[in-house]
Amino acid sequence: MNQHSSTKTSRTLPSRRKFITDTATIIGSALIVSSPFDASARFLSLDEPVTVGQIIDRFISQVPRGPIENTVDTLKSGSRDTIVTGIVTTMFATIEVIRKAIALGANFIIAHEPTFYNHQDNTQWLENDDVYRYKADLLKQHSITVWRNHDYIHSLATDGVRKQVVEQLGWQRFGDPAQNVFNLSPAVTLKQLISEAKKRLNIQMVRYIGSPDQLCSKVVLMPGASGGTRQIEAISKNKPDVLMCGEISEWETAEYVRDARAKGDKVSLVVLGHIASEEPGSAYMAKWLKENFPAIKTTHIPAGNSLSFL
Numbered sequence: 001m002n003q004h005s006s007t008k009t010s011r012t013l014p015s016r017r018k019f020i021t022d023t024a025t026i027i028g029s030a031l032i033v034s035s036p037f038d039a040s041a042r043f044l045s046l047d048e049p050v051t052v053g054q055i056i057d058r059f060i061s062q063v064p065r066g067p068i069e070n071t072v073d074t075l076k077s078g079s080r081d082t083i084v085t086g087i088v089t090t091m092f093a094t095i096e097v098i099r100k101a102i103a104l105g106a107n108f109i110i111a112h113e114p115t116f117y118n119h120q121d122n123t124q125w126l127e128n129d130d131v132y133r134y135k136a137d138l139l140k141q142h143s144i145t146v147w148r149n150h151d152y153i154h155s156l157a158t159d160g161v162r163k164q165v166v167e168q169l170g171w172q173r174f175g176d177p178a179q180n181v182f183n184l185s186p187a188v189t190l191k192q193l194i195s196e197a198k199k200r201l202n203i204q205m206v207r208y209i210g211s212p213d214q215l216c217s218k219v220v221l222m223p224g225a226s227g228g229t230r231q232i233e234a235i236s237k238n239k240p241d242v243l244m245c246g247e248i249s250e251w252e253t254a255e256y257v258r259d260a261r262a263k264g265d266k267v268s269l270v271v272l273g274h275i276a277s278e279e280p281g282s283a284y285m286a287k288w289l290k291e292n293f294p295a296i297k298t299t300h301i302p303a304g305n306s307l308s309f310l
């Protein structure tokens, strides 16, 4: 599934005027407003053009296990030979995020999750779908390359997502970021635990099972979508006070926790939301790019939650 295109890039370098117009466009409050003076930094980088392939290879060179076979971290559009004019990091390359990248003059999006609604980004079944076509055409029209960085960032010496989430929660002193289990000291109530997690991870609302006054010390933290089997096995093995996870299948983990409580166990469940639970990993990706390719303008755009709460 790895796409290693050998074709020459068809993208021509943008004119200075075009670049200034692009970067002067203000789109959304989350973005930094660029001044034309930023252009100097970018044009320095154009003296030594950097390709998509060079950036991907630099990241992979820092992963201890090296290139991964059968990874989902493939190009979802564009080509390795594209000369990068700007980068956007995000959890999901949504149509909104793509539009913001276009307005920023960025032609490379690094997303953590799939672009086309399934883990492998298989698009055969979507060929006649209007939404898929719109998104694929938008990427093509604006020569935007999308790379998924999922398996690689999770394979850094310490999982690059988990490490950032633990730091943002301020839990480094309660456990090894490479592990699931954290022993909070002093213990806090479930209500306090939830309110602190919401604040630190910028979450509007979480779903939970448990009693708000229950004291919690041992927490199993599983950002993202680990799957019901792994979540249930982690509860079974570690007997935590709480499982705090990204997302669940309602018919799997939630039903297990409900039965465990009915049996007399005091385990609780906190569902943070998949995107919020891994967002610090995508923000870290932007930081990594700024350190490794400082001449290229990188912007982290939070994809936000697709779901609203009433």
Ligand SMILES: [Zn+2]
Residues within 6 Å of the ligand: 112, 150, 154, 161, 224, 278
């Ligand atoms: Zn992930």
